[in-house]
Amino acid sequence: MKILLEIQVLRSPWSIQTLYRLFHQCRKTFAPLNLSDYEAIGRCEQEVPEYFNFAGDVLDKWSQIEKERKEPSNPALWWINGKGGERKWSFEELGFESRKVANVLSGPCGLQRGDRIIVILPRIPEWWLLNTACMRTGVVFIPGTTQLTAKDICYRLLASKAKCIVTIDELAPAVDSVASKCQFLKTKLIVSESRRAEWLNFSDLFKAASAVHNCVKTRSQDPMTIYFTSGTTGFPKMVEHSYGSFGLGFFICGRYWMNLTPSDIVWNMSDTGWIKAAIGNVFGPWFQGTCVFVHAMPQFDPKVILNSRICAFLSSDISNTLKHCLSGGEPVNPEVMEQWKSQTGLNIYEAYGQTEVGMICGNMKGMKIKPGSLGKAAPPYDVQIIDEKGSVLPPGKEGDIAIKIDAKRPFTFFTRYVDDPVKTASTIRGNFYITGDRGSMDEDGYIWFMGRSDDVIISSGYRIGPFEVESALIEHPAVVESAVVSSPDPIRGEVVKAFVVLSPSLKTQDLKKLACELQDHVKKVTAPYKYPRKIEFVEQLPKTITGKIRRSELRNKEWGQI
Numbered sequence: 001m002k003i004l005l006e007i008q009v010l011r012s013p014w015s016i017q018t019l020y021r022l023f024h025q026c027r028k029t030f031a032p033l034n035l036s037d038y039e040a041i042g043r044c045e046q047e048v049p050e051y052f053n054f055a056g057d058v059l060d061k062w063s064q065i066e067k068e069r070k071e072p073s074n075p076a077l078w079w080i081n082g083k084g085g086e087r088k089w090s091f092e093e094l095g096f097e098s099r100k101v102a103n104v105l106s107g108p109c110g111l112q113r114g115d116r117i118i119v120i121l122p123r124i125p126e127w128w129l130l131n132t133a134c135m136r137t138g139v140v141f142i143p144g145t146t147q148l149t150a151k152d153i154c155y156r157l158l159a160s161k162a163k164c165i166v167t168i169d170e171l172a173p174a175v176d177s178v179a180s181k182c183q184f185l186k187t188k189l190i191v192s193e194s195r196r197a198e199w200l201n202f203s204d205l206f207k208a209a210s211a212v213h214n215c216v217k218t219r220s221q222d223p224m225t226i227y228f229t230s231g232t233t234g235f236p237k238m239v240e241h242s243y244g245s246f247g248l249g250f251f252i253c254g255r256y257w258m259n260l261t262p263s264d265i266v267w268n269m270s271d272t273g274w275i276k277a278a279i280g281n282v283f284g285p286w287f288q289g290t291c292v293f294v295h296a297m298p299q300f301d302p303k304v305i306l307n308s309r310i311c312a313f314l315s316s317d318i319s320n321t322l323k324h325c326l327s328g329g330e331p332v333n334p335e336v337m338e339q340w341k342s343q344t345g346l347n348i349y350e351a352y353g354q355t356e357v358g359m360i361c362g363n364m365k366g367m368k369i370k371p372g373s374l375g376k377a378a379p380p381y382d383v384q385i386i387d388e389k390g391s392v393l394p395p396g397k398e399g400d401i402a403i404k405i406d407a408k409r410p411f412t413f414f415t416r417y418v419d420d421p422v423k424t425a426s427t428i429r430g431n432f433y434i435t436g437d438r439g440s441m442d443e444d445g446y447i448w449f450m451g452r453s454d455d456v457i458i459s460s461g462y463r464i465g466p467f468e469v470e471s472a473l474i475e476h477p478a479v480v481e482s483a484v485v486s487s488p489d490p491i492r493g494e495v496v497k498a499f500v501v502l503s504p505s506l507k508t509q510d511l512k513k514l515a516c517e518l519q520d521h522v523k524k525v526t527a528p529y530k531y532p533r534k535i536e537f538v539e540q541l542p543k544t545i546t547g548k549i550r551r552s553e554l555r556n557k558e559w560g561q562i
Ligand SMILES: Nc1ncnc2c1ncn2[C@@H]1O[C@H](COP(=O)(O)OP(=O)(O)OP(=O)(O)O)[C@@H](O)[C@H]1O
Pocket: 229, 230, 231, 232, 233, 234, 235, 236, 237, 327, 328, 329, 330, 331, 332, 350, 351, 352, 353, 354, 355, 356, 374, 435, 436, 437, 449, 451, 452, 548
């Protein structure tokens, strides 16, 4: 079964008294940070400032607060490698080191404000230093996952016109194999103990660099970062975000969805290449002065997580350690939610969002959770369900999940799809931004996900969302996971087909009998017209490198469109 939990907030090891003292101290020290202003901006109740830079305006303020505090603070970054290696950075140390890296970028790497850099690094501290150094220099940060192949890297280098790439030993040969085709690439920087021909060495340059650097003054609309989407439905798109949309845009998320304070420790398990790393590893926690815990595990491994030093350090019992659990990016089936709750005693606070617009809706701390729903619209968004003409649909009606745009785009929106004005414009229908997902809203304002617009199945006139059928299937003990798509049918036009991964202990069963059993099971737990008329058992499902199921690939196969 796919583990959906991505971000956890862990209870601090400090005593209640210390937390209480810190809380009052922080209340006093919040003033210079203007947290209430940031909150008002985040809710679109106050104008976005003309100039904003997360490194200069937030990180450097926390560093100042740290200095003024008499008691030790939580570190800004706490990193372990799982092999006994451990390091902790205060906000001040982070500032010092990231200024050195800023000088590496603008010195030996020859990068100027507005230039683009691709950073393909695992969960190592250099990723955080480079991210911050880019803000300090105005260089546009483009992260990529270490699972990228030479072909993926080539696509990203060409599409982004990046002048510099940073990676590790394992990926350097892949970069070298495509570098000659990438005419914009000027500098290759390797994070490694050894030297490599034609590559600058990060540690050498870092040691030699000065720590004196003045953070550039950036306008809130200036481009700060480009994220490639997951590529679930086609080639990944280049989503450009600004200092305002990313830097300021995640305040509400960190405060109300992640429920963070300066005394918390957050552990975000998503890959450094995805927007969830920006939310959970940088902007969400650091806006609140929260410690980011990083375990450098190369791949998501639940056993490593449960045995991790942080769990052992804080408590031997995970259910006593965790305070708040979060998930986003893919739907959480009610069954998974129930199992998580029975093991940990905690709910999973799910959020729904996109690389383009960040968090669209979610379950904020304190809200009643309706398992299977995406929660309610997240400030500053007014989320509505609309029809094809752009009219708002009443509660319970299925339609397009959309965000209301009044006179101007919310500042939290992406600036554009780089080099694709047509695609950028295509996201707007009347007064709405179209997410490309289908769902409904109930009387209480909770939004229910049906599936991506392209994934909805229309069988004999019935509209069926894959999520509901998959949620029903996973309740059966034989099912580990499933993907539901449309399949051609001479009478009904299309029917529901489920690709099912079975639990290893049940693979030897009579599969025909099991298929009938699963069909009966779905008919019992959801409206019978949704049951999968076709079932195929498979060893695994096709997924993007973010772990999202590529239903489009299965659907195309069904319809002979490969
Ligand atoms: N909590 C959630 N429940 C269901 N689906 C979700 C949730 N969070 C995100 N998603 C899905 O992920 C999409 C956003 O993901 P992302 O920005 O990574 O790009 P992608 O749509 O997967 O990739 P591409 O646009 O390249 O096909 C949403 O539009 C939605 O379909």
